[in-house]
Amino acid sequence: MRLSASKITKHFGHRKVVNSANLTINPGEVVVIFGPNGAGKTTFIKILATLLRPSSGQLQIEDIDAITDYATVRHQLGVIVHELMGYPVLTPYENLMFIGKMSGIENLDTRCKVLLDEVGLQRFIHEPLQIFSRGMTQRFMIARALLHNPSILLLDEPFSGLDAAAKQFVLKRIAQERENKKSILITTHNTELGYLVGTRFFFMINGVLEEIAQKDEISEEDLLQRYEEKIIDTA
Amino acid sequence: MKALRQIATLIRKDLGLQFRSKETLALIFVFSILVVLIFAFAFGPNFPPEKSERAKLTASVLWAAFVFAGIITLNRSFVIERTHGAIHGIRLTGVDPSFVYISKVISNLIFLLLLEIVITPIALQFYNLFDEITVIILLKLLGILGIGTLGFCAVGVLLSAMSTSTSGGESLLSVILLPLVIPIIMGGTKCTVSILVTGGLENRFWLGLLIGSTLVFLASAYLLADAVIEE
Numbered sequence: 246m247r248l249s250a251s252k253i254t255k256h257f258g259h260r261k262v263v264n265s266a267n268l269t270i271n272p273g274e275v276v277v278i279f280g281p282n283g284a285g286k287t288t289f290i291k292i293l294a295t296l297l298r299p300s301s302g303q304l305q306i307e308d309i310d311a312i313t314d315y316a317t318v319r320h321q322l323g324v325i326v327h328e329l330m331g332y333p334v335l336t337p338y339e340n341l342m343f344i345g346k347m348s349g350i351e352n353l354d355t356r357c358k359v360l361l362d363e364v365g366l367q368r369f370i371h372e373p374l375q376i377f378s379r380g381m382t383q384r385f386m387i388a389r390a391l392l393h394n395p396s397i398l399l400l401d402e403p404f405s406g407l408d409a410a411a412k413q414f415v416l417k418r419i420a421q422e423r424e425n426k427k428s429i430l431i432t433t434h435n436t437e438l439g440y441l442v443g444t445r446f447f448f449m450i451n452g453v454l455e456e457i458a459q460k461d462e463i464s465e466e467d468l469l470q471r472y473e474e475k476i477i478d479t480a
Numbered sequence: 481m482k483a484l485r486q487i488a489t490l491i492r493k494d495l496g497l498q499f500r501s502k503e504t505l506a507l508i509f510v511f512s513i514l515v516v517l518i519f520a521f522a523f524g525p526n527f528p529p530e531k532s533e534r535a536k537l538t539a540s541v542l543w544a545a546f547v548f549a550g551i552i553t554l555n556r557s558f559v560i561e562r563t564h565g566a567i568h569g570i571r572l573t574g575v576d577p578s579f580v581y582i583s584k585v586i587s588n589l590i591f592l593l594l595l596e597i598v599i600t601p602i603a604l605q606f607y608n609l610f611d612e613i614t615v616i617i618l619l620k621l622l623g624i625l626g627i628g629t630l631g632f633c634a635v636g637v638l639l640s641a642m643s644t645s646t647s648g649g650e651s652l653l654s655v656i657l658l659p660l661v662i663p664i665i666m667g668g669t670k671c672t673v674s675i676l677v678t679g680g681l682e683n684r685f686w687l688g689l690l691i692g693s694t695l696v697f698l699a700s701a702y703l704l705a706d707a708v709i710e711e
Contacts, residue, residue, distance in 0.1 A: 296568050298711070315710075319574040328565025330572070332493075334500050346489045347573040349482065389569070 246307050246321055246396040247271055248293065248428055253302035255288055255452075262288045263299070266454035268447070270397070272426040275419060277443030278454070279436060279472055285452040286432040287327060290401045293430065294324045306397065320348060323395035325386050325403055333375035337366055337385045340374065341392055348393045360388040363418075365411065379406035387415060391422075398422060398429045404438050416442055436472055440465040448472060450479050486575050490583030491590075497560060498591055504556045505591075508549040512599045515545040520606040527608050535676035538607045539669050545599060546629065547665060550592055551654050554636040557588055558644040567709070581705035584637045585698075589630055596625045609676060617679045624675060624690070628668035631694030632661055638701040641708045663693035 248270045255263040262285045270276050280286045291297040293304065295315040304311040306318040324330075331340040338357055345353040361370050364384040369377070374385060383406045390398065398419075404412050419429060419442050432449075433439045439446070446457045446468060457463065457471065498504055519541045527534050561567040570580060600621060604610040613621075636657055643652040667690030674682045681687050 294572070296571065316574050316576065319572050322572060324568075324572055326565065326568070328568065330565045330569035332497060332560065332566055333564060334497060343489065343493050344569055344573060347486055347570065347575055349485070393573075 246428055247305075248397050248430075249303075249305045250293060251303045251305075253289065253292055253299045253304065255285075255292060255297070256300045262452050263292065263454075264452040265302070266449075266452075268293075268430075268454060270428040270430055272396075272428050273423055275423050275429040275431065275442055275444045276447065277439040277445070278430070278432045278447045278449050279434070279439055279468075280432065280449035281434070281476055284449045286449050287401050289449065289454070290324075290399050290430065290432055291326060294322055294326070294399050295319055296324070296326070320393060321396045323390035323393070323398045323400075325383075325390050325400045327401060329374065329382060329386065331374060331385070331389065334373055336369075336371050336373055337361055337377075337388065338370045340385070341389060344389060345392055350393055356392065360391060361385075364388045364414065380408055380411060383407055384411055387418070391418070396427055398427055400429070400431045402433055403431060404433060404435055412438065436469045437465065440468055448475055450475060483576070483579060486573075487579050487583045487586075490570070490575075490580060491587045494557065494583060494587035495590060498557075498587075504553055508552050508595055509598070511552065512545040512549050512595060513602070515548070516541055516599065516603045516606055524606075531609070531612065532673075532677050534607050534609055535673050538603055538609055538676060539672035541607070542596075542600060542603055542625070542672060543628075543665055543669050545603075546592065546596060546625065547632070547658070547661070549595055550588075550629065550632050550636060551657065553588055553591055554633070554640040554657075555644065555650050555653055557584055557637070558640040559650070562644045571710070577706045577709035578702060580709055581637060581641070581702060584641075585630070585633045588633045588637060589626075592629045592633070593622075593626055596622060596629065600625065613676070614679070617675060620675050620680075621672060624668060624671045624687075627690055627694055628664050631664045631690070631697050634694065634697040634701050635660055638704060638708055641705075645711070660697075663689055664697075667691075667693065 250266060250268045253263055253266045254261065266289055278286055288297065292299045295311050295318065298312065306321060309318050311318045338361060341357040342353060345357060350356060361367055364387050366381065366384055369381065374382065377385065387403065403415055407415065423429060431439065431442065444460050448455050448457055523537060601610065604613055639657050640653055646652065667686045670686035671681060671690055
Protein backbone atom coordinates (compact mmCIF):
# COMPACT_ATOMS: atom_id res chain seq x y z
CA MET A 246 0.00 0.00 0.00
CA ARG A 247 1.16 3.49 -0.83
CA LEU A 248 1.41 6.06 1.94
CA SER A 249 1.53 9.68 0.93
CA ALA A 250 1.97 12.67 3.25
CA SER A 251 1.75 16.16 1.87
CA LYS A 252 2.68 19.43 3.62
CA ILE A 253 2.30 17.90 7.09
CA THR A 254 2.79 20.54 9.78
CA LYS A 255 2.40 20.11 13.52
CA HIS A 256 2.46 22.83 16.14
CA PHE A 257 2.66 22.29 19.90
CA GLY A 258 1.70 25.73 21.15
CA HIS A 259 3.93 28.19 19.30
CA ARG A 260 6.54 25.55 18.53
CA LYS A 261 6.51 24.09 15.02
CA VAL A 262 7.64 20.50 15.50
CA VAL A 263 7.03 19.28 11.95
CA ASN A 264 7.34 21.83 9.18
CA SER A 265 5.51 21.15 5.90
CA ALA A 266 6.86 17.61 5.46
CA ASN A 267 6.25 15.75 2.20
CA LEU A 268 6.82 12.02 1.96
CA THR A 269 5.64 9.13 -0.20
CA ILE A 270 6.40 5.51 0.60
CA ASN A 271 5.72 3.01 -2.16
CA PRO A 272 5.25 -0.75 -1.73
CA GLY A 273 8.59 -2.55 -1.55
CA GLU A 274 10.39 0.58 -0.40
CA VAL A 275 12.26 1.14 2.88
CA VAL A 276 12.46 4.85 3.63
CA VAL A 277 14.88 5.80 6.41
CA ILE A 278 14.72 9.13 8.21
CA PHE A 279 17.87 10.14 10.08
CA GLY A 280 17.71 12.90 12.63
CA PRO A 281 19.02 13.97 16.03
CA ASN A 282 16.96 13.96 19.23
CA GLY A 283 14.11 16.45 19.15
CA ALA A 284 14.10 16.73 15.37
CA GLY A 285 10.39 15.83 15.13
CA LYS A 286 10.79 12.23 13.90
CA THR A 287 8.56 10.65 16.54
CA THR A 288 5.87 13.31 16.11
CA PHE A 289 5.98 12.78 12.34
CA ILE A 290 5.72 9.00 12.66
CA LYS A 291 2.81 9.37 15.11
CA ILE A 292 1.04 11.57 12.56
CA LEU A 293 1.63 8.98 9.82
CA ALA A 294 0.32 6.30 12.20
CA THR A 295 -2.89 8.40 12.68
CA LEU A 296 -2.17 8.60 16.41
CA LEU A 297 -1.69 12.35 16.26
CA ARG A 298 -3.70 14.82 14.19
CA PRO A 299 -1.54 17.24 12.17
CA SER A 300 -2.14 20.99 12.43
CA SER A 301 -2.31 21.05 8.64
CA GLY A 302 -1.51 18.88 5.64
CA GLN A 303 -2.86 15.75 3.99
CA LEU A 304 -2.22 12.09 4.68
CA GLN A 305 -3.40 9.42 2.27
CA ILE A 306 -3.10 5.66 2.37
CA GLU A 307 -3.89 4.42 -1.12
CA ASP A 308 -6.85 6.68 -1.96
CA ILE A 309 -8.19 6.97 1.56
CA ASP A 310 -7.89 10.18 3.55
CA ALA A 311 -6.22 8.79 6.67
CA ILE A 312 -6.83 11.91 8.75
CA THR A 313 -10.62 11.76 8.57
CA ASP A 314 -11.10 8.06 7.81
CA TYR A 315 -8.49 6.76 10.25
CA ALA A 316 -10.54 3.74 11.38
CA THR A 317 -10.45 2.28 7.85
CA VAL A 318 -6.66 2.39 7.50
CA ARG A 319 -5.38 1.64 10.98
CA HIS A 320 -5.44 -2.15 10.62
CA GLN A 321 -3.01 -1.73 7.69
CA LEU A 322 -0.42 -0.13 9.96
CA GLY A 323 2.25 -1.86 12.03
CA VAL A 324 3.70 0.71 14.39
CA ILE A 325 6.58 0.96 16.84
CA VAL A 326 6.90 4.17 18.84
CA HIS A 327 8.77 4.86 22.07
CA GLU A 328 5.82 3.75 24.17
CA LEU A 329 5.08 0.12 25.04
CA MET A 330 1.51 0.38 23.70
CA GLY A 331 0.59 -2.50 26.00
CA TYR A 332 0.07 -3.44 29.64
CA PRO A 333 3.13 -4.13 31.82
CA VAL A 334 1.22 -6.39 34.23
CA LEU A 335 0.25 -8.73 31.38
CA THR A 336 2.60 -11.21 29.69
CA PRO A 337 3.69 -10.68 26.07
CA TYR A 338 1.40 -13.56 25.07
CA GLU A 339 -1.61 -11.98 26.85
CA ASN A 340 -0.85 -8.58 25.31
CA LEU A 341 -0.65 -10.07 21.81
CA MET A 342 -3.78 -12.16 22.35
CA PHE A 343 -5.68 -9.03 23.42
CA ILE A 344 -4.57 -6.98 20.40
CA GLY A 345 -5.18 -9.99 18.12
CA LYS A 346 -8.73 -10.51 19.41
CA MET A 347 -9.47 -6.83 18.93
CA SER A 348 -8.14 -7.04 15.36
CA GLY A 349 -10.05 -10.26 14.61
CA ILE A 350 -6.95 -12.27 13.65
CA GLU A 351 -7.49 -15.95 12.82
CA ASN A 352 -5.39 -18.78 14.33
CA LEU A 353 -4.36 -16.24 16.92
CA ASP A 354 -2.85 -18.57 19.49
CA THR A 355 -0.46 -20.13 16.95
CA ARG A 356 0.35 -16.75 15.40
CA CYS A 357 1.26 -15.24 18.79
CA LYS A 358 3.47 -18.17 19.75
CA VAL A 359 5.25 -18.22 16.38
CA LEU A 360 5.92 -14.48 16.52
CA LEU A 361 7.18 -14.57 20.10
CA ASP A 362 9.42 -17.45 19.10
CA GLU A 363 10.75 -15.46 16.12
CA VAL A 364 11.64 -12.43 18.25
CA GLY A 365 13.33 -14.66 20.82
CA LEU A 366 10.83 -14.32 23.65
CA GLN A 367 9.67 -17.96 23.75
CA ARG A 368 11.21 -18.47 27.23
CA PHE A 369 9.45 -15.40 28.60
CA ILE A 370 6.02 -15.99 27.11
CA HIS A 371 4.35 -16.19 30.55
CA GLU A 372 6.39 -13.51 32.33
CA PRO A 373 4.84 -10.05 32.81
CA LEU A 374 6.29 -7.29 30.62
CA GLN A 375 7.12 -5.22 33.70
CA ILE A 376 10.13 -7.44 34.44
CA PHE A 377 11.49 -7.16 30.86
CA SER A 378 14.71 -5.36 29.99
CA ARG A 379 14.72 -2.56 27.38
CA GLY A 380 15.85 -4.97 24.66
CA MET A 381 13.23 -7.60 25.54
CA THR A 382 10.53 -4.94 25.54
CA GLN A 383 11.69 -3.80 22.10
CA ARG A 384 11.44 -7.41 20.86
CA PHE A 385 7.87 -7.55 22.16
CA MET A 386 7.08 -4.27 20.38
CA ILE A 387 8.39 -5.72 17.11
CA ALA A 388 6.16 -8.78 17.56
CA ARG A 389 3.16 -6.57 18.27
CA ALA A 390 3.80 -4.44 15.18
CA LEU A 391 3.94 -7.55 12.95
CA LEU A 392 1.06 -9.46 14.58
CA HIS A 393 -1.69 -8.53 12.09
CA ASN A 394 0.56 -8.73 9.03
CA PRO A 395 0.21 -5.03 8.17
CA SER A 396 0.89 -3.56 4.72
CA ILE A 397 2.70 -0.52 6.09
CA LEU A 398 5.36 -0.57 8.80
CA LEU A 399 6.19 2.62 10.69
CA LEU A 400 9.13 1.90 12.96
CA ASP A 401 10.49 4.59 15.26
CA GLU A 402 14.02 3.60 16.35
CA PRO A 403 13.46 -0.16 15.87
CA PHE A 404 17.11 -1.02 16.70
CA SER A 405 17.09 0.84 20.00
CA GLY A 406 18.14 -1.34 22.95
CA LEU A 407 18.63 -4.48 20.87
CA ASP A 408 21.63 -6.79 21.10
CA ALA A 409 23.53 -7.91 17.98
CA ALA A 410 21.39 -11.03 17.41
CA ALA A 411 18.14 -9.10 17.70
CA LYS A 412 19.42 -6.38 15.37
CA GLN A 413 20.20 -9.08 12.81
CA PHE A 414 16.69 -10.45 13.24
CA VAL A 415 15.17 -7.00 12.66
CA LEU A 416 17.35 -6.38 9.59
CA LYS A 417 16.41 -9.75 8.12
CA ARG A 418 12.74 -9.27 8.92
CA ILE A 419 12.65 -5.82 7.33
CA ALA A 420 14.31 -7.22 4.18
CA GLN A 421 11.73 -10.02 4.13
CA GLU A 422 8.83 -7.58 4.57
CA ARG A 423 10.27 -5.45 1.77
CA GLU A 424 10.30 -8.48 -0.53
CA ASN A 425 6.65 -8.97 0.41
CA LYS A 426 5.99 -5.49 -1.03
CA LYS A 427 5.34 -3.80 2.32
CA SER A 428 5.85 -0.05 2.58
CA ILE A 429 8.33 0.59 5.36
CA LEU A 430 9.42 3.74 7.20
CA ILE A 431 12.22 3.69 9.76
CA THR A 432 13.61 6.50 11.87
CA THR A 433 17.03 6.05 13.44
CA HIS A 434 20.21 7.77 14.63
CA ASN A 435 22.23 4.80 13.45
CA THR A 436 23.51 5.60 9.94
CA GLU A 437 25.21 2.21 9.58
CA LEU A 438 22.07 0.14 10.20
CA GLY A 439 19.86 2.69 8.47
CA TYR A 440 22.01 2.56 5.35
CA LEU A 441 22.08 -1.22 5.44
CA VAL A 442 18.32 -1.60 5.50
CA GLY A 443 17.08 1.49 3.61
CA THR A 444 16.35 2.10 -0.07
CA ARG A 445 15.80 5.88 0.18
CA PHE A 446 17.15 8.34 2.75
CA PHE A 447 15.88 11.52 4.37
CA PHE A 448 17.19 13.87 7.05
CA MET A 449 14.86 15.48 9.53
CA ILE A 450 16.33 18.38 11.44
CA ASN A 451 14.33 20.99 13.38
CA GLY A 452 11.11 19.60 11.92
CA VAL A 453 12.23 19.99 8.29
CA LEU A 454 12.22 16.80 6.23
CA GLU A 455 14.72 16.74 3.39
CA GLU A 456 15.19 13.97 0.84
CA ILE A 457 18.86 13.06 0.42
CA ALA A 458 19.22 10.21 -2.06
CA GLN A 459 18.31 6.74 -3.22
CA LYS A 460 20.62 4.04 -1.92
CA ASP A 461 22.32 3.54 -5.32
CA GLU A 462 23.13 7.26 -5.48
CA ILE A 463 25.11 7.56 -2.25
CA SER A 464 27.71 5.59 -0.29
CA GLU A 465 27.45 5.01 3.46
CA GLU A 466 30.47 7.25 4.09
CA ASP A 467 28.98 10.11 2.07
CA LEU A 468 25.66 9.71 3.83
CA LEU A 469 27.34 9.86 7.25
CA GLN A 470 29.45 12.86 6.22
CA ARG A 471 26.44 14.78 4.89
CA TYR A 472 24.47 13.94 8.02
CA GLU A 473 27.20 15.21 10.32
CA GLU A 474 27.69 18.37 8.26
CA LYS A 475 23.96 19.02 8.32
CA ILE A 476 23.76 18.64 12.08
CA ILE A 477 26.74 20.96 12.60
CA ASP A 478 25.28 23.55 10.17
CA THR A 479 21.94 23.66 11.95
CA ALA A 480 23.37 23.51 15.52
CA MET B 481 -21.08 -9.25 16.10
CA LYS B 482 -17.66 -7.68 15.57
CA ALA B 483 -18.66 -4.73 17.77
CA LEU B 484 -19.91 -7.02 20.55
CA ARG B 485 -16.75 -9.14 20.34
CA GLN B 486 -14.55 -6.06 20.61
CA ILE B 487 -16.53 -4.60 23.53
CA ALA B 488 -16.48 -7.97 25.35
CA THR B 489 -12.72 -8.27 24.80
CA LEU B 490 -12.16 -4.77 26.17
CA ILE B 491 -14.34 -5.44 29.24
CA ARG B 492 -12.55 -8.74 29.95
CA LYS B 493 -9.21 -6.97 29.64
CA ASP B 494 -10.28 -4.10 31.97
CA LEU B 495 -11.63 -6.43 34.66
CA GLY B 496 -8.66 -8.77 34.27
CA LEU B 497 -6.23 -5.89 34.79
CA GLN B 498 -8.13 -4.63 37.84
CA PHE B 499 -8.18 -8.06 39.47
CA ARG B 500 -4.60 -8.85 38.42
CA SER B 501 -2.99 -5.80 40.01
CA LYS B 502 -5.48 -5.63 42.94
CA GLU B 503 -4.18 -2.10 43.67
CA THR B 504 -7.48 -0.34 42.97
CA LEU B 505 -9.49 -3.18 44.46
CA ALA B 506 -7.67 -2.99 47.80
CA LEU B 507 -7.70 0.81 47.77
CA ILE B 508 -11.43 1.27 47.23
CA PHE B 509 -12.48 -1.49 49.64
CA VAL B 510 -10.27 -0.13 52.43
CA PHE B 511 -11.41 3.43 51.67
CA SER B 512 -15.11 2.53 51.73
CA ILE B 513 -14.81 0.50 54.94
CA LEU B 514 -12.97 3.42 56.54
CA VAL B 515 -15.74 5.87 55.60
CA VAL B 516 -18.35 3.54 57.10
CA LEU B 517 -16.28 3.06 60.27
CA ILE B 518 -15.44 6.74 60.78
CA PHE B 519 -19.10 7.78 60.59
CA ALA B 520 -20.09 4.85 62.82
CA PHE B 521 -17.56 5.92 65.46
CA ALA B 522 -18.55 9.59 65.17
CA PHE B 523 -22.30 8.99 65.49
CA GLY B 524 -22.30 5.75 67.50
CA PRO B 525 -22.54 3.68 69.49
CA ASN B 526 -25.99 4.99 70.41
CA PHE B 527 -27.68 5.76 67.09
CA PRO B 528 -30.98 7.68 66.99
CA PRO B 529 -33.94 5.41 67.74
CA GLU B 530 -35.88 6.85 64.77
CA LYS B 531 -35.41 4.70 61.70
CA SER B 532 -35.61 7.73 59.42
CA GLU B 533 -32.60 9.37 61.10
CA ARG B 534 -30.50 6.22 60.80
CA ALA B 535 -31.60 5.84 57.20
CA LYS B 536 -30.49 9.39 56.37
CA LEU B 537 -27.12 8.76 57.98
CA THR B 538 -26.68 5.44 56.15
CA ALA B 539 -27.64 6.94 52.79
CA SER B 540 -25.14 9.79 53.26
CA VAL B 541 -22.34 7.40 54.23
CA LEU B 542 -23.03 4.99 51.36
CA TRP B 543 -23.12 7.69 48.69
CA ALA B 544 -20.06 9.49 50.06
CA ALA B 545 -18.11 6.21 50.08
CA PHE B 546 -19.22 5.18 46.58
CA VAL B 547 -18.68 8.58 44.97
CA PHE B 548 -15.10 8.88 46.22
CA ALA B 549 -14.32 5.21 45.57
CA GLY B 550 -15.76 5.79 42.09
CA ILE B 551 -13.39 8.70 41.48
CA ILE B 552 -10.42 6.51 42.44
CA THR B 553 -11.61 3.71 40.15
CA LEU B 554 -12.32 5.98 37.17
CA ASN B 555 -8.95 7.69 37.47
CA ARG B 556 -7.08 4.41 37.61
CA SER B 557 -8.98 2.93 34.70
CA PHE B 558 -7.65 5.55 32.24
CA VAL B 559 -4.24 6.01 33.88
CA ILE B 560 -3.60 2.34 32.98
CA GLU B 561 -4.37 3.16 29.33
CA ARG B 562 -2.30 6.35 29.14
CA THR B 563 0.85 5.53 31.13
CA HIS B 564 2.44 3.19 28.59
CA GLY B 565 0.45 4.27 25.55
CA ALA B 566 -1.82 1.21 25.67
CA ILE B 567 -4.65 3.37 24.34
CA HIS B 568 -2.62 3.84 21.12
CA GLY B 569 -2.35 0.07 20.79
CA ILE B 570 -6.13 -0.19 21.09
CA ARG B 571 -6.72 2.67 18.63
CA LEU B 572 -4.44 1.04 16.07
CA THR B 573 -6.68 -2.04 15.98
CA GLY B 574 -9.20 0.19 14.19
CA VAL B 575 -11.79 -0.16 16.96
CA ASP B 576 -14.50 2.49 17.09
CA PRO B 577 -13.52 4.86 19.96
CA SER B 578 -17.09 4.76 21.27
CA PHE B 579 -16.64 1.01 21.93
CA VAL B 580 -13.71 1.89 24.20
CA TYR B 581 -16.02 4.30 26.02
CA ILE B 582 -18.85 1.74 26.35
CA SER B 583 -16.50 -0.96 27.61
CA LYS B 584 -14.99 1.39 30.20
CA VAL B 585 -18.46 2.37 31.46
CA ILE B 586 -19.49 -1.29 31.77
CA SER B 587 -16.27 -2.49 33.41
CA ASN B 588 -16.26 0.38 35.92
CA LEU B 589 -19.95 -0.25 36.61
CA ILE B 590 -19.30 -3.96 37.30
CA PHE B 591 -16.33 -3.12 39.49
CA LEU B 592 -18.22 -0.54 41.57
CA LEU B 593 -21.33 -2.75 41.81
CA LEU B 594 -19.17 -5.46 43.37
CA LEU B 595 -17.98 -2.91 45.91
CA GLU B 596 -21.56 -1.82 46.62
CA ILE B 597 -22.76 -5.42 47.07
CA VAL B 598 -20.11 -5.94 49.76
CA ILE B 599 -20.16 -2.54 51.49
CA THR B 600 -23.94 -1.92 51.64
CA PRO B 601 -24.77 -4.81 54.03
CA ILE B 602 -21.78 -3.85 56.21
CA ALA B 603 -23.01 -0.25 56.47
CA LEU B 604 -26.56 -1.42 57.22
CA GLN B 605 -25.20 -3.60 60.02
CA PHE B 606 -23.11 -0.77 61.49
CA TYR B 607 -26.06 1.65 61.53
CA ASN B 608 -28.51 -0.85 63.07
CA LEU B 609 -30.66 -1.19 59.96
CA PHE B 610 -29.74 -4.67 58.79
CA ASP B 611 -32.41 -6.46 60.85
CA GLU B 612 -35.13 -4.16 59.51
CA ILE B 613 -34.28 -4.70 55.84
CA THR B 614 -35.76 -7.52 53.75
CA VAL B 615 -34.05 -9.08 50.74
CA ILE B 616 -36.50 -7.25 48.44
CA ILE B 617 -35.62 -3.90 50.00
CA LEU B 618 -31.91 -4.71 49.73
CA LEU B 619 -32.36 -5.50 46.03
CA LYS B 620 -34.26 -2.24 45.49
CA LEU B 621 -31.46 -0.41 47.26
CA LEU B 622 -28.82 -2.04 45.06
CA GLY B 623 -30.98 -1.17 42.04
CA ILE B 624 -30.95 2.53 42.96
CA LEU B 625 -27.21 2.40 43.68
CA GLY B 626 -26.72 0.65 40.32
CA ILE B 627 -28.61 3.34 38.35
CA GLY B 628 -26.67 6.07 40.15
CA THR B 629 -23.38 4.28 39.52
CA LEU B 630 -24.22 3.93 35.83
CA GLY B 631 -24.83 7.68 35.52
CA PHE B 632 -21.72 8.41 37.54
CA CYS B 633 -19.60 6.14 35.32
CA ALA B 634 -21.22 7.52 32.14
CA VAL B 635 -19.95 11.02 32.74
CA GLY B 636 -16.93 9.97 34.84
CA VAL B 637 -15.36 7.79 32.14
CA LEU B 638 -15.52 10.64 29.64
CA LEU B 639 -14.02 13.15 32.07
CA SER B 640 -11.39 10.63 33.16
CA ALA B 641 -10.37 10.16 29.51
CA MET B 642 -10.00 13.94 29.25
CA SER B 643 -8.31 14.61 32.58
CA THR B 644 -5.72 11.82 32.39
CA SER B 645 -4.46 13.18 29.08
CA THR B 646 -3.39 16.40 30.81
CA SER B 647 -0.64 16.87 33.38
CA GLY B 648 -1.99 16.81 36.94
CA GLY B 649 -5.20 15.41 35.53
CA GLU B 650 -5.87 12.97 38.38
CA SER B 651 -6.73 15.75 40.79
CA LEU B 652 -8.62 17.56 38.04
CA LEU B 653 -11.16 14.74 37.70
CA SER B 654 -12.77 15.24 41.12
CA VAL B 655 -12.94 19.02 40.57
CA ILE B 656 -14.81 18.72 37.28
CA LEU B 657 -16.79 15.55 38.00
CA LEU B 658 -18.38 16.30 41.37
CA PRO B 659 -20.35 19.42 40.32
CA LEU B 660 -21.67 17.56 37.28
CA VAL B 661 -22.96 14.54 39.19
CA ILE B 662 -24.89 16.57 41.78
CA PRO B 663 -28.27 15.59 40.22
CA ILE B 664 -27.30 11.91 40.50
CA ILE B 665 -26.14 12.28 44.10
CA MET B 666 -29.30 14.23 45.04
CA GLY B 667 -31.65 11.78 43.34
CA GLY B 668 -29.73 8.74 44.54
CA THR B 669 -29.51 9.85 48.16
CA LYS B 670 -33.18 10.76 48.40
CA CYS B 671 -34.24 7.45 46.81
CA THR B 672 -31.92 5.53 49.15
CA VAL B 673 -33.41 7.21 52.23
CA SER B 674 -36.94 6.54 50.98
CA ILE B 675 -36.24 2.84 50.36
CA LEU B 676 -34.54 2.40 53.74
CA VAL B 677 -37.42 4.10 55.60
CA THR B 678 -40.51 2.91 53.75
CA GLY B 679 -39.25 0.06 51.61
CA GLY B 680 -40.39 1.92 48.49
CA LEU B 681 -40.25 5.25 46.73
CA GLU B 682 -42.50 7.90 48.27
CA ASN B 683 -41.66 10.67 45.84
CA ARG B 684 -41.14 9.66 42.21
CA PHE B 685 -39.47 13.00 41.41
CA TRP B 686 -36.13 11.87 42.82
CA LEU B 687 -36.21 8.61 40.87
CA GLY B 688 -37.06 10.62 37.75
CA LEU B 689 -34.14 12.95 38.41
CA LEU B 690 -31.80 9.98 38.94
CA ILE B 691 -32.88 8.10 35.80
CA GLY B 692 -33.20 11.26 33.70
CA SER B 693 -29.74 12.58 34.53
CA THR B 694 -28.25 9.10 34.01
CA LEU B 695 -29.78 8.90 30.52
CA VAL B 696 -28.71 12.44 29.62
CA PHE B 697 -25.14 11.75 30.78
CA LEU B 698 -25.00 8.45 28.91
CA ALA B 699 -26.27 9.93 25.65
CA SER B 700 -24.16 13.09 25.70
CA ALA B 701 -20.98 11.31 26.83
CA TYR B 702 -21.43 8.63 24.14
CA LEU B 703 -21.70 11.34 21.48
CA LEU B 704 -18.53 13.06 22.73
CA ALA B 705 -16.51 9.88 23.30
CA ASP B 706 -15.01 9.72 19.79
CA ALA B 707 -13.55 13.20 19.99
CA VAL B 708 -12.21 12.78 23.53
CA ILE B 709 -10.56 9.39 23.02
CA GLU B 710 -9.07 10.37 19.64
CA GLU B 711 -7.58 13.66 20.84
